[in-house]
Amino acid sequence: MKRILDYKGRWRNHTVAFRVSDEEAKLLNNLVALSGLTKQDYITRRLLCWDVVVQGNPRVYKALKNQMAAIYEELKHLESVSPDNDELLYTLQVIAITLNGLKGENE
Secondary structure: OOOOEOOOOOEOOOOOOOOOOHHHHHHHHHHHHHHOOOHHHHHHHHHOOOOOOOOOOHHHHHHHHHHHHHHHHHHHHOOOOOHHHHHHHHHHHHHHHHHHHHHHHHO
8 A cells, every 4th residue: 555645745644533423523514614624634723723724715615605504594493592502603603703704815
């Protein structure tokens, strides 16, 4: 098997695996999509407390659009905000921060 270097010339030959709940997996996948990074790069950056810098591209814009549509549909069905809505509110906060950052990059 041929060894492959990552984009920074490092050997990545250790595997780290862990289990998450369905809710955690959904939130993680949403955050990865909104970041524009690969899941591996997103998780590595978060675990090492490095900044996750979102680069605007068509994939990120599509993820933002899809997330906003999903949140809008869910908000239409809510009667009030409760602790059960923490995941929704967190995703909405990440979207707002991302959109604000993308807006600043175009100015």
